[in-house]
Amino acid sequence: MTLSDLAERLKATPLSQAISGSDTLFPLLECVHVLAVVIVVGAIAIVDLRLLGLRARGRDIQELLNQFVPVTLGAFGIGFGAGALMFIAKPDTYLANAFFLAKMGLLTLAGANAVAFHLIFSRTLARTTAGVAAPLPARLSGLFSLSVWIAIIACGRWIGFTT
């Protein structure tokens, strides 16, 4: 089954037709999506800016992760759910949109970076307590994360200008 077959089958579902046939459901999903995105990026930025040594240098990195990873994951789940419903409403439009495909690619990169970060630094970060600078690879990971998430926001916004 090709992607366009999948798009056709999704479009034929009652869920897809309910969302695309309503004047308010799609905008409401967009509102929830934007709210979730800004919470995800806001929470991630708090950790990334600490990794970069630009903010909250006096804070223990592991402690910041304990506080903000749950917020990030919760908001990401909501944003992903709302985004998936937006996709189901008009899958063919999204699949034909270069900014949507770029956004999905960037999301994969952000996810891979986050997983690699936790695998590599979950033990060493215990030593990066308050006032201690993060090791260079962790700093680069924070810079990469922050850049990718800003690009994700830009791609997301640009989708609406190209459909």
Add this chain to the structure above:
Amino acid sequence: MLTAFALWLRATPLSLAIASHDWVIPAVQSLHIVTIAALIGSVLVINLRLLGLIELGQAVTALMDHYLPVVAISILVLALTGAVLILGEPTRALFRITFWIKMGLVLAASLLTWGLSRFSRTPSAVSGVGGAPVVLKTGAIVALLLWTAIIFAGRWIGYTEGWPGAPQ
């Protein structure tokens, strides 16, 4: 008068320059949303802390000292990027009720945030580690609802028709 202002604005060289480059509006909107992320991240920490849901090891006043400057700078950047968006399309948002609802909500949320900051520093408020008084918790819930409503209203500007008599 608003119509005359919008039409005058639309004839200015800067407005014409923005309108003639397709990438300016999405780029400035992207910057607007990145700044909203900075703002929402900050107000989320402050208000969830007031509710006792996050950062319990940090004093409320210490978190406010850390995050309120970010809130203030974000609001300034949002006003500037928002002004550029209006300058690019002067006959759009200014004539839609959702834009003015959003501005009213921004004013209310900003004043409430300032009030929460003032109140959390009074001797009667708990200034150290631990729980916050009921007034602060109620204020935090209202603040989070206001910021959420602002995001919804902002997204809805694009789905609102101009009011009767709005310039084309």
